[in-house]
Amino acid sequence: MTINFGNPDRPNSYIGKTVPRPNAGKLVQGRGRYVDDIVLPRMAHVVFVRSQLAHARIVSIDTEEARAVKGVLRIFTGPDLAEVCTPWVAVLEHLKGLKSPPEHPMAIDRAVWVGEPVVAVVATTRAAAEDAAALVDVDYDPLPVVTDTMTALDTDTPVIHPELGDNLAFRRLHEEGTVDDAMAGAHKVITTRFRTARHTGVTLEPRSILVDWNPAEGQMTAYHATQAPHMMQTVLATHLDIPEGRVRVICGDVGGSYGIKVHVYPDEVATAAIAKIMSRPVKFIADRLESFTTDIHARDHEIEASIAVDAGGKILAIDVDDWTGIGPYSVYPRTSAIEGNQVVNLCGGPYDFANYRARTSVVFQNKTPTCQYRAVGHPIAVAITEGLVDMAAAAIGMDPVEIRRRNMFADDAYPVTSPAKMRFEGLSHHASMDKLMELMDYDALRADQAEARKRGKHRGIGIASFIELTNPSPFMYGIGGARISAQDGCTVRMDPDGSVVALSGVTEQGQGTEAMLSQIVAESVGITPDKVRIITGDTQVTPYGGGTWASRGAGIGGEAALKAGRALRESILEVAAAMLQADQGALDIRDGEIVDADSGVARMPLHELGRIVYFRGDTLPKGLPRELVQTRHYITMDYPFAFTNGVQASYLEVDTDTGVVTLLKHWCVEDCGRIINPQLVDEQIRGGIVQGLGGALFEEIHYDEEGQLLNGSMADYLVPMAAEMPDMIIGHVETPTKESELGAKGAGEAGTAGAPAAVMNAINDALRPLGAQVTEMPFTPERILRALGTITD
Amino acid sequence: MTDMFRDKIDISLSVNGEPVEARVPAGQHLIDFLRLDQSLTGAHASCEHGVCGACTIRVDGQAVRGCLMLAAQADGADVWTIEGLTDRAEITDLQDAFVARNALQCGFCTPGMLVAAEDLLSRNSQPSREEIREHLSGNYCRCTGYEAIVDAVELVARSRAKGGTA
Amino acid sequence: MKASAGGYARAQDVRHALDLLAQSDGQGRILAGGQSLVAAMNMRLSTGDMLVDISRIAELSGITVAGDRLRIGALTRHVEVGGDPLVAEHAPLLTQAVQFIAHAAIRNRGTIGGALAHADPAAEFPACALALGATIHVQGPDGSRDIAVEDFFEDVFTTAIEDGEILTALSVPLAEPTEAQVLEEVARRSGDYALAGVCLVRRASGHRLSLFSVGSVPVLATATMAALDAGDLDGAVAALATEIDPPSDTQASAAYRRHLASVLLRRAVARIGDQRT
DSSP states (O other): OOTTTTTTTSTOOOOOSOOTTTTHHHHHHHTTGGGGGGOOOOEEEEEEOOOOOEEEEEEEEHHHHHHTTTTEEEEHHHHHTTOOOOOBOOOOOSSTTOOOBBBOOOOOSEEOOOTTTEEEEEESSSHHHHHTTTEEEOOOOOOOOOOOOTTTTTTTSSSSSSSGSSSEEEEEEEEOOOOOHHTTOEEEEEEEEEOOEEEOOSSSEEEOOOOOEEEETEEEEEEEEOOOOHHHHHHHHHTTTOOOGEEEEEEOOOOOOTTTTGGGOOHHHHHHHHHHHHHHHHEOOOOOHHHHSSEEEEEOOEEEEEEEEEOOOOOOEEEEEEEEESSSSSTTTTTTHHHHHHHHHHTTTTBSEEEEEEEEEEEEOOOOOOEEEEEETHHHHHHHHHHHHHHHHHHHHHHHHHHHHHOOOOOTTEEOOOOOOOTTTTOOOOHHHHHHHHTHHHHHHHHHHHHHHHHHHEEEEEEEEEEESSOOTTTTGGOOOOOOOOOEEEEEEETTTTEEEEEESOOOOOSSHHHHHHHHHHHHHTEEEEEEEEEETTTTOOOOOSSSTTOOIIIIIHHHHHHHHHHHHHHHHHHHHHHOOOOOGEEEEEETEEEEEOOOOOOEEHHHHHHHHOOOGGGGGGGGOOOEEEEEEEOOOOOOSEEEEEEEEEEEETTTTOOEEEEEEEEEEEESSOOSSSHHHHHHHHHHHHHHHHHTTTTOOOOOOTTSSOOSTTTSSOOOOOGGOOEEEEEEEEEOTTSSSSSOOOOOOHHHHHHHHHHHHHHHHHGGTTTTTOSSSSHHHHHHHHHHHSSSO | OOOOOOOEEEEEEEETTTTEEEEEETTTTTHHHIIIIIIIOOOSSSSSSSSSSEEEETTTTTTEGGGGGGGGTTOEEEEEEEEHHHTTSSSSSHHHHHHHHHOOOSOOOSSHHHHHHHHHHHOOSOOHHHHHHGGGGGGOSSSOOOOHHHHHHHHHHHHHTTTOOO | OOOOOSSEEEOOHHHHHHHHHTTTOOOEEEEOTTTTTTHHHTTTSSSSSSEEOOOTTTTGGGGGEEETEEEEEOBBBBBHHHOHHHOOOOOHHHHHHTTSSSSSHHTTTTTHHHHHHHOOOOOOHHHHHHHHHHHEEEEEEEEEEEEEGTEEEEEETESSSSTTTTEEEEEEEEOTTTTTEEEEEESSSSSEEEEEEEEEEEEETTTEEEEESSSSSSOOHHHHHHHHHOHHHHHHHHHHHHOOOOOOOOOOOOOHHHHHHHHHHHHHHHHHHHHHO
């Protein structure tokens, strides 16, 4: 049986429809259950004393005064925890040459970034623990600090980890064709520098973990705001020396993740270690300052890049030299080399060209560690590529849409392999661009821009085509030795009342996983979505899976659910055929009823079948299989990743007196393959766009030369708020992946991938008549005025 | 410490229409009191310095930052949280509109966002999209990109103007 | 983080508040709307304070016209200032300012007296008070005294209020029939502290121009005012550059703030021109 997706009136046609999220109702009533909402008997709170220096030897730690604070239970240092917790090394074998030193849950004798945990204070309340933490006296001996990325490898720069030899964590050079020759013979070559600022995720729910250790059962239970419960199960078991089967990770409601909550954080492992030592529940909730200094950062890149084109706008070559500073450690277990690696993989992505060279240099520095954050590497690669393409278009006097049309892979060219050696199964750059032109009425917008210019208003239109990596296979992490599951599973069970419970290894972070799964299970079994109950985020209950990352939930978790639901349907029909003395192939399940497949005539409701199976099984034939529960797992095999594509456009106005950018409107046409729930996809795109707009206009972590983070509060690190954000028009082209029956690819990161480039190009479109150009994000009012030459000192 | 300053303060207030008497630490903010002492976990502590709006609740008829008001200051106050507003079905239309429009994803900002939205609609029954965006600017949402929230609030304003359920 | 207060007491009236302050061994902190103080406490920037909660003192709230002055009680909340018809008529600069101050929930609790006493150089109300030529009324153990606003702001978060005193009200002269008052500012996002802002008042006696977010205190730009009085806008812009010494921080450099101040001055002057017609 296959699903006739082309027929919206097919029975049980829930895939492709907007269906409300089953778990949204509780959240609007304040009945969510986030980690901080959970209170366990004898629960203690841990607060961390963190290094206030970016690099220092720990001379001594005096906890005497702190111990005297009422409510304090225990105080731990790094060496205390090292006795029960082994360190980790965040490298992956397939990232050749990646190196990183062992990292402990708390600093042992040296702190290497401002915010690194040094002492843990456990008390009966968070307030008491904070009072005591303020009294812990750590004597530091300052060491030389490395902050600048571009000079980190200079011979006179101190080496942060002398045992590693230098500050280079990872370097990769990819070369395809003959870049230098192509550049030499090109009609135009444009070279420019780009800079993307250090970001962090600013999840509204801070990182949160509550760990209980029950020595009587030898069981650890971690209530964790995480994207990858099974991965965390492995990590806690491995480093705390507990059998994996004796660690249960429960992930209830999570207040925003965006990649921030898929990593292993030293303070969270420390919390588990402390719970094990103290044999009681210990809760750690990061406060907002801790969030800024210890949630992973990302996107701190400096790039020099060139593009060569011929007179007709054909791209001849792209050359990229990317540098990024990742802090003092590669982050476990995904590593901090992936983002730079993605820049190499993704630059030039939409375009059919021959000569490509890209190098990434990933260096250590004394700042907060960086790692994967929504749209890993994409916003950087898209900004480089689309910025270069626009500059090339301007240099030869070509419309930016036209130059893209002349270079994008033809929609019928697939499968193709890109110059970066990425394999594309099927993309729709031209159809997407056509749709975008129609949605935004490009010509009318250009006319409006010209009219505005006559009135002294500087408006700009920016276009950004992009590709997005989704549905990762083990080629992303597993082949490098990480126990990060690329496959995922779903167990589907029918209960006596005819309702279905589906347990999935992918998790809900708010993106709508439960709704998406309920639709797929409903359609594949033949019931209404409200009869499906989804269970996620519990390693003791759900099939083993990878969780939420790299836009994999729908494409991989969804396909597993489809297969499991299909299998359950067959199990149900086998029983029904026996009960009804009918041919199994002549029966179907529709809206919770066994029906004749041809006529649609109802034969028996599922709750009747359930009654017989569970309470009057004696009436069924002996030997009839009656397992109304089925599990299926799914893994992608044909391609390492399912690439998606899309194109965004920004229309904005630049106040050339103040430098303030006003976003007028934004468009995105996106092709994520089969759309399971249009509303959820649209809102993923919108939310993603706004995170990208934050990077384009507002977000930037500042450090001083001593490695002190200067803007670690929500008042100082600016994320988008409602007033400045535009309305966004979203359109779709659907090119389902042929690898799965569902045909779904990911949609969670497309918005973030393309938005910054679209804004950059729009600003530069507005500024071009004034001879100015910006390439350093965020595009603050000041940077715009400096580009204009208005301020120079 | 003098006799007149206390580090624990007795307060008597109304929370979601129910009388509450408690003794609170001098420095405890109202959200911690509601979450830790009253088990009202609907409002969330996120930034704890008044920027993000996740702790927005209603005190004496007005939307306030729960993290910027001490519990001690709530003596005699009439406090409503998302739980109470839900129980008395005061914002059901807003809640339904948020669900229907998917104006929430992770839901962490949502209780505060709803209180802020109701605060706007109670002052301005027909706000423009710009006014909605402006009013909700004190409430961070990192998931939705805000447009769905603006849509939902706009829809409820129109619906109420037509005599729809409030 | 969690605040760590030394103690809390609720004042019944001004006398009681003064007594509490007197008995606080120098640790007393006035708690009014709390929108800055509680935030600072929650970040443990301020610990061990003996909090004197004056927020229930009715006599400190309210807006009245007394003779030729508009008097605004210290506990009058931003939202009340913003919606008050007397303020709109007699000190429209304050009405304009309110929409720029943070967000609705903050404006519901924050008080004008608190904003003045906090003396944040990036805040709107202190600069408004300066442009309007306000008088700050304080009460202490020895009675009340009036402070000219020009003498009030001494440094970042520092005012002429002495230990043991409480700010009770401010008063401003009633706007003349032909008086014009405008506020211009640029912030990164709505409700953020301004990168720079100007308050411009044009009276029969001349212009008054104050700036915020350009130094350690709100600045009264007297040379610029003189140039404006002389009708010399370019001269005013030139003078302004010499009268401010803005800070650099993560949001903007001193050079940007200096430039922005000149842009805002020109915009304010243009708007005042519009008000003339």
